[in-house]
Amino acid sequence: MFSHAIARIPGPDYPQGLTTSTLPAPDLDLALAQHDAYVRCLKSLGLTVDVLPPAPGFPDACFVEDTAVVVREVAVVSRPGAPSRQGEADSMVEPLSAHRPLARITDPGTLDGGDILQVDKRFFIGVSDRTNEEGARQLAAILAGHGYQSDIIHVAAGLHLKSSLNYVGENTMLVTADFAGHPAIKGFRQIVCPEGEEYAANTLLVNGTLIMPSGYPRTRALLETLGLPIAQLDTSEYRKMDGGLTCLSLRLESPVS
Ligand code: CIR
Numbered sequence: 001m002f003s004h005a006i007a008r009i010p011g012p013d014y015p016q017g018l019t020t021s022t023l024p025a026p027d028l029d030l031a032l033a034q035h036d037a038y039v040r041c042l043k044s045l046g047l048t049v050d051v052l053p054p055a056p057g058f059p060d061a062c063f064v065e066d067t068a069v070v071v072r073e074v075a076v077v078s079r080p081g082a083p084s085r086q087g088e089a090d091s092m093v094e095p096l097s098a099h100r101p102l103a104r105i106t107d108p109g110t111l112d113g114g115d116i117l118q119v120d121k122r123f124f125i126g127v128s129d130r131t132n133e134e135g136a137r138q139l140a141a142i143l144a145g146h147g148y149q150s151d152i153i154h155v156a157a158g159l160h161l162k163s164s165l166n167y168v169g170e171n172t173m174l175v176t177a178d179f180a181g182h183p184a185i186k187g188f189r190q191i192v193c194p195e196g197e198e199y200a201a202n203t204l205l206v207n208g209t210l211i212m213p214s215g216y217p218r219t220r221a222l223l224e225t226l227g228l229p230i231a232q233l234d235t236s237e238y239r240k241m242d243g244g245l246t247c248l249s250l251r252l253e254s255p256v257s
Helices: 028-044 083-088 090-097 133-144 217-224
Strands: 002-008 048-052 068-070 075-077 102-104 116-119 122-127 149-154 165-167 172-175 189-192 204-206 209-213 230-233 250-253
Touching (some): 002 028, 002 090, 028 048, 028 230, 068 250, 075 133, 116 165, 122 133, 133 149, 165 204, 209 217, 217 230
Parallel strands (some): 002 048, 122 149, 172 189, 209 230
16 A cells, blocks of 8 residues: 655756657646646545655656655655756655655666666566666666565566556556566466557556546456546646656555654
C-alpha cells in the first residue's frame, strides 16, 4: 500500500521541456488543471501528497518519477540521462530525505525512474536512451542490498521502459505489442494494448485502483476483465511532452521502521 506521494507542479517554462511528440505545444493552464486532478485522485486513494513548487530552469521537473527510485528501505536519487534534467536530482534530496535514508546513482551512471518497474520484491530495469548499463548496475546493486532482485531489459522503442510495460495487478502486465511475450515477463499474464492505444500502456496501479489515461476505450475494456476499480484522468497536456501518469509522481510505501 502506498501512503505518500511526491509530485511537482509544472512551471511557466513547462512547454520548453524535452519532447519527441509532433503534437502542438501544451497549454499550461490545462496542464495545471490536469495536475490538480491527478493529485486529487491520489489523495482520494488514501495518499498524503507532498506537492512541490515548480523548479525554475527545469521545464521537465514535473516528471518527478524520473528523479528517484524509492523502496521501503531507501530512496535512490537518480542521475537523469538527459543533460538538461540532471540538476533536477539535487532538488529532490531535501524532499526525499524527509521520508527515507538516501543513496545516489553516480557518474558515469545515468538512470531515469521511468525505466524502473517494481513488482513486490522484483525490479525490471530498462536500459534505454536515458538509463545506461552502469546506472542499471548501480541501482541493481543498491536494491540487492535490501533483498530486491533485478532483471535488466533493453528498451528498443519508446522513451522509457514504463512507456511500454506496467504492472496492473492480478499477476498481469499491461504491455505494448513489442513487449508481448518478452522473456523477462514470463510467468505474468499479459494484456497487450491494441494498435493505436500504445500510450495507455502507461497505466498506474495505486492501492488496488487502476489509474488510466482517458480516451483509450479498447484498452479500458481489456483492463476491466481484471475486476479492479478504474479511474480515468485526462493527461493530454503531458502526452504532448512524452509524459504520462506514472511520471507525475513518486509513490511511497510506509517506510521500514
Ligand atoms: C522527458 O523527455 O524527459 C520528459 N519530457 C518526459 C519524461 C516522462 N517521464 C516518464 O515517463 N517517467
